[in-house]
Amino acid sequence: MNCNEFDEKISLYIDGKLNKDEEKSFLDHVNDCRQCFRALENTKGILGSLEDLNNIKAPEDLSKSIINALEMEVMKSKYEKTRKGSEESTENSIVEDEYENVQKNREFYGYRKNPRQWFLKQNPWIKKVSLAAVLILIVTSTVILNTDWAPSPIQEDMMVMDSDGESDPEERPVEESEEISDSVENEISEYPQRQPGITAMEDEETAFGEDSYSREDQVEESELRTMETEESKILGVKYREWIVLLLGIGVITVIVVPRKNRKN
């Protein structure tokens, strides 16, 4: 055997695949050739080190992460199949619970396309609660929309005063502000806080002052109300409409969100 033959046979020798004659010839050459002897020893050293790699263990969490990934994969494929309406998914059901989840998800996400069908499939209690919620919503919104939330006369006057106070006094005529304060005093005098000892003449003056207020300030009052109404709008919608809208969203959330959580 020469060095080239040694080179071809070394692997078979290490794995014990040479017959007796070949092995004898191989070993004779190794004993005679120092370089081949060293090559054999080095190869044995490397393979010994590789055997040590056999002790490497998989990380402890590997099996769990594989199972988690697998479950996600199964869920994903099942969900895609059910969304496509494939009947294969029922035949090839892998885990019944998972399939039920997929079906529930399908119902949950499918109701947007056909809400009536979804509603009819629901539990009777859910139907009752949903109907009750809708009725409450209608009644509440009707009451809110029909309620006249106009401020009382005193509040109106206070608002007038406030608005006057906010405006620049230099721009307002002095007489006008005096008239308003007179009229306010007259208005207040109509209420039980009226001070005792007011004469009939004073009453007449008060009545005259009230008439004067009604005529002159009606325009201003209507303007103020218009301003107030405009101020109470957000994005062109009145406060009360916003309240109804938010109430509606709240009711729908109460109905839908618990179902979603339960299914997840």
Next chain:
Amino acid sequence: MNIEEAKLIKESQQGSIKSFEQLILRYQDQAYRTAYGMLGNPEDAKDATQESFIKIYKSLKNFKFQSNFSTWMYRIVHNTCLDIIRKQKRRKEIPMETKNNLNNNGYEIPLKDLSDGPEALLEYEFVKKEIKKCIVELPAEYQGVIILRDIENLSYEEIAKVLNISEGTVKSRLNRGRKQLRQRLTDLLKEH
């Protein structure tokens, strides 16, 4: 293949993830080692093992019990690792023909002998680390046979089945792969 393993495979084929988990626990070390040998780092090896087992589960219906489950598993792990290597394109292959003469090197690779003291052990550990690097850098065709034979201790016949090649090809690839590994390692140690 024993009866218990066949039962687990059949149950897994019918969709039992619990049974498949048992199969994972049996074979995850082998799969991880193979992936680790081919990819060279624990993170990639973990990902490759996970991907391989998902592939195994998905294609378990096609397993006809005509070979060992382990052979089939090794094949899928090996192919998955090859795909990852191709994607990463980070392989730095050693030229197929080695320029240096194998027998001209003067370096002796230390054998594992704890009686030689801590220095020898440290050197041995260093060599082991370098060997891992060298395996990762080997051409894929040699890498597979070396890992399956010298780490996983599979027979030539099993390797041939895993890689779908003849036993003769296994022998020749193994011989050339070991030679390249030895050459590469001695070069590295000389530089060191």
